[in-house]
Amino acid sequence: MHVLVIGAYGSAGVAAAEVLADGDAEVTLVDDGDPGGGLCILRGCMPSKEVLSAAQHGYQARSDPRLDADVDIDLDRVVAHKDDHTAEFARHRRDAVHDLAERENVTFHHESARFVDDGVVAVGDERYEPDYVIVATGSTPRTPDLPGIDDVEPMDSADVLDATELPASGVVLGFGAVGLELVPYLAEAGGMDLTVIEHDARPLDRAAPAVGDGVVECYREEFGVDVLTNAEERRVAATEDGGVRVTVERDGETETIEADRLFCFTGRVPSTDGLGFEATGIEPTEGWVDPGTLRARDDPRVFAAGDVVDERELLHTAKEEGEVAARNVLADWRGEALETYDPITHRVVFTAAGVYPYVTVGMTPGEAEDAGHDVLTASREASDDGVFRTKDAARGRAELVVDATDGTVLGYHGWHYEADVMAKTLQVLVETGMDVRDVPDRSFHPTTPEIIDGLVRTVSRELR
Secondary structure, three states: OEEEEEEEOOHHHHHHHHHHOOOEEEEEEOOOOOOOOHHHHOHHHHHHHHHHHHHHHHHHHHOOOOOOOOOOOHHHHHHHHHHHHHHHHHHHHHHHHHHHHHOEEEEOOOOOEEEEEEEEEEEEEEOOOEEEEOOOOOOEEEEOOOOOOOHOEEEEEHHHOOOOOOOOEEEEEEHHHHHHHHHHHHHHHHHHEEEEEEOOOOOOOOOOOHHHHHHHHHHHHHHOOOOOEEEEEEEEEOOOOEEEEEEEEOOEEEEEEEEEEEEEEEEEEEEEOOOOOOHHHOOOOOOOOOOOOEEOOOOEEEEHHHHHHHOOOOOHHHHHHHHHHHHHHHHHOOOOOOOOOOOOOEEEOHHHOOOOEEEEEOHHHHHHHOOOEEEEEEEEHHHHHHHHHHOOOOOEEEEEEEEOOEEEEEEEEEEEHOOOHHHHEEEEEHHHEEEHHHHOOOOOOOOOOOOHHHHHEEEEEHHO
């Protein structure tokens, strides 16, 4: 059996390659990345955490009333520091792929790949007819289809990560995960006057309304960001001085906002351009891949993993998808049933420059009810725990969701200081189906996870 993997440097591609290389398959790995290393390493979660950490330190030093700090974030040093680290991480990723290619059954091509017919892939000047193809080409930033957008030069997330100079003001389209993370960075590192267009009453669709409202309040008060809720951008135009004018409809009224630059954090689209799908029976439109089996709906010989699936768009799930896609290729070759990938929801958004991250693990109360559970919830304000106040980080709240019949932990949703470091603990509770009453009631010393202890005790008492 011969399997060809397109996008071998990415998280999903290398994960698939490792599974296939351990089997009896002949494996051809292809990636034209320059330098290559995958989206997460070069343009995603790793460089974004790097720059966010600078904003986090700056904000905390500036805002802590116990400190007399005059902080100036040096963008040249921030970007250089980021570039050094991402270059190292990317080199490590490339080395891992090249090491795989040292095996007798694995070949690597630093080339572009494209389909030229059903089941036929051109790699450089060579043509291959593999038994299976795994597509793991990631995603690219989405530019909104908006009148006038071609007349301006919006900055996307990749542009922001590389910027050593920032304008004095900006209008932001897109207040999802990327916008929530980068807006405080722009405000803190660039001292920018920012206006954000939020389509709904609040961001974070999965969160309780109090959390979304708290995030908006935090951004307004702590970072000086003007968040326009229930607003819709209608068109953009370039101004005579090189800036941008955005026409917005809000509460039935139309208004215009002018700024030096437009920022678009409006999601991502699968990277399928240039793959030659037009020469095949595959139409890479929405739902082109079954998100469970990761098999293309139009061709059983093609599987996909990672952002190109357009389903989960997360590093950790991309790796797991790569492994599942590879195992399903092997299973299909053997005539066995395919496995279905259905991970527990687990996501972290580093809101407020990472000072107050948002975490969602497992089911929300509404999702649990829809799944047939008799739901019991408990919520707790971060300000109710003294440890958050002593750290001068008392914003936020947390919510625990359990089954009222048997105590099974179904979900945790927190927006508070150090929520990200608690996500793994809650993931274990949810994935193992633990009874909340079996969670040890032991606190060795005051720490921020006490917010979890309080929730566990509340629901345990009610269950008993």
